[in-house]
Amino acid sequence: MRITMTCWAVLLVGLALLLFKRDWLLGFFAQTWVQLGASVVLVALAAGWLLMFLNTLAIIRPKYLAPGARIGLTASLLVLAVAITGSMGYGAFVLNKGRETITNVFTSGPAFKPVEGRYNIAVFGADSAGNRDGVRTDSMSLLSVDAKTGKSLxxxxxxxxxxxxxxxxxxMREIYPDGYDCGNECLFNAIYRDATDNHADLYPDAENPGAQATMDAIEGTTGLKVQSYVMIDMGGFEGFIDAMGGVTVDSGGWVPYNGKAWPNSSVNTHWFAPGVQEFNGKHALWFARSRDFxxxxxxxxxxQCLQQAMISQFNPKTILTRFTSLMDAGEELVETDIPQQQLGSFLNxxxxxxxxxxxxxxxxAPDFGSASDKFSTYPDFEVIHTRIDSLIAAEGESKKSKKSDKDTKKAEPSKTPKSTTPEEPKRNTEPGEIGTAPSDAPTEQNDGSPLTEKYLVTLEQIGRTDLLEKIAANNNDCSVP
Structure with a gap:
């Protein structure tokens, strides 16, 4: 009886914490020692409840009951035993699975604090396919998150x-004091391999010198202190999306990808149509990597759109219903130096x-001129730092503006003050450049019917790649529905 009352008390306290102190509860259960202890307790409780049901059956002695009562009572007790002990056993399995994943993916060590109120995490998309020598960082980004609000840049x-x-x-400044400048070979995505192969001795304490050197380059380029990194394997990305049950985006343009050749043709280009798309892992990877035309x-x-969609759709329901597959896929997806102690705050x-x-x-392009301006080839780092600072400052002004609006509404409920939030810098686009479809881009077939995948394939077959480039010019337009 005492154990039962204790269990109910723990459940009620847990429910109260979930409602009023969710951040603390998430942080508490993100710790591996808590998960281990809780799983042991659940196994013990499951065994205890099973023994209690068996003892109840022994005390009741069903063989002395009437046939109808005997069957009904025995069946009821067995159903309760399976439901309660099974639930506790599954809970122990889930906790232990989560503990194993955290131990395998995240590092040991203390949590780090935000810098000037923000966490700055480098995110690499890495390709280590069997037909390529070593790891290649195909995509690099910096996720800067407000430590209080979760607003992200x-x-x-x-x-x-x-x-x-x-x-x-x-x-790396000892080798490249004026920046990573040695011509066309010194592209940003070459830093990882260069440091790994040639300058690992510069990072004697780093488990991944290539990642550390790339973090240093991101920090110097953006002006933001980079605290940690997450490397996403492209092959693991596909499996993780499948484990999530897919991902949904709203695509603004036609997006090509390579598949099987069409019948009686050497053309193997297929197309994702504009509109809401529900992607499995393979299609999401194709959508993310396409650059044909x-x-x-x-x-x-x-x-960027897919990253936001994944975070938006990675909700508690998805985690609960697909936990095991997500944990398995997560181990194949991620390499990181984020410490385990940081996980609770990051979950919040x-x-x-x-x-x-x-x-x-x-x-x-398109945030710093058009592609023809070649800003990425000849970057102005002062301009970059100023733009980033202005976007971060705009977040702070937005918070102040909202607080001011609330205070004003309390004092003058009949008036609605104008927002003082600075506008985000506008993108510089030109017809035919990223972000817009040129004015002469076809919007329908010659007979007036809508564009179709078959029609686009026909255009490629007859060599009209110029039209395909115009049609695909706005396929960067993507949002989360």
Whole structure:
């Protein structure tokens, strides 16, 4: 009886914490020792309840009951035994599975504090396919998150960016004091491999010198202190999306991808149509990596969109219903130096970030001129730092504005003051460049019917790639429905 009352008390306290102190509860259960202890307790309780049901059957002695009562009572007790002990056993399995994943993916050590009120995490998309020598960072970005509100700024760095600056305390500055400048070979995505193969001795304490050097370059380029990194394997990405049950985006344009060749044709291009798309893992990966008929800047925008969609749709329901597959896929997806002790605070921020759209910035077209301006080739780092600072400052002004609005409404309920939030800098786009479809881009077939995948394939078969480039020019337009 005492144990039962204790269990009910723990459940009630847990419910109260979930309602009023959810952040503390998430942080508490994100600790591996808590998960281990809770799983042991659940196993013990499951065994205890099973023994109690068996003892109850022995006391009742069903064989002395009437046939109808005997069957009904025995069946009821067995159903209760399976339901209660099974639930506790599954709970122990879930906790232990989560503990194993956290131990395998995250590092040991203390949590780190935000810098100037923000967490800045480098995110790499890595390709280590069997037909490639070593790891190649195909996409690089910096996720800067307000430590209180969860509002996020996602800064994408083109892989072909040149003259990257290293942070002041980076050992890579000894090799490249004026930036990563040695011509077309010194692109941003070459830093990881260069440091791994040639300068690992500069990072004797780092488990991944390539990641550390790339973090230093992101820090020097953006002017924000980079505290940690997450590396996402492209093959693991596909499996993780499938484990989530897919991901949904609203695509603004036609997006090509390579598949099987069409019948009686050498053309193997297929197309995702504009509109809401529900992608499985393979299609999400194709959508994120496509750049046929477009450019790197188009796929950067789609990758930003997919990242936001994944966070928005990675909700408690998904976690509860797909927990085991998500944990298995997560181990194949992520490499990181984020400490286990940090997980609780990051789970809280992720929950806040789910309902808040990212601000997105690309260090190239269309946020810094058009593709023809070649900003990524000849970047102006002072301009980059100023833009980033203004976007972060705008978040702070937005918080102040909302507080001021609330105070004003209390004092003058009949008036609605204008927002003082600064506008986000407008994107610089030109007809035919990223972000817009040129005015002469076909919007229908010659007979007036809507564009179809079959029609686009026909255009490629007859060599009209010029029209396909115009049709695909706005396929960077993507949002989360």
């Amino acid at each position: 996602l800064i994408s760095i083109p892989r072909n960016m040149q003259n990257a600056q290293f942070s002041a305390d980076s050992p 477009t450019s790197d800047y188009h796929r950067i925008a789609r990758q 921020l992720a929950d806040k970030a789910r309902s808040t759209p990212f601000k997105r910035l690309t260090l190239g």
